[in-house]
Amino acid sequence: MVIDFIKKEVTFDEKVLDLTKREFEILELLAKREGKIVSREELLQHFWGISDTAETRTIDVLISKIRKKLNNHYIKTKRGFGYYFEENET
Numbered sequence: 001m002v003i004d005f006i007k008k009e010v011t012f013d014e015k016v017l018d019l020t021k022r023e024f025e026i027l028e029l030l031a032k033r034e035g036k037i038v039s040r041e042e043l044l045q046h047f048w049g050i051s052d053t054a055e056t057r058t059i060d061v062l063i064s065k066i067r068k069k070l071n072n073h074y075i076k077t078k079r080g081f082g083y084y085f086e087e088n089e090t
Contacts, residue, residue, distance in 0.1 A: 001074065001087075003031055017069050022047065026059075027066055030075060030085035039082035059083075 002011040008024055010017045019027065025047065030038060040059045044050040063083055067075050076086050
């Protein structure tokens with residue numbers, strides 16, 4: 001996978017992915033913090049200014065869509081903590 005932060009493009013399996021602006025932004029944030037867990041709350045606050053996450057599944061839905069486009073590679077979940085980006089999967 002190649003993420004072009006200038007062109008705002010992601011190439012995966014030799015194809016440019018059709019990511020929405022928000023999907024790209026989430027992937028970009030996680031990739032730039034590779035290996036560091038980012039909570040749902042932090043993502044919601046960062047992108048929407050929302051601090052109460054009890055009622056929203058927005059992040060979960062977007063992460064699911066990104067994962068699908070990446071064939072379930074790179075974005076991992078640490079249950080109870082959040083999401084993280086892992087370039088070199090084992």
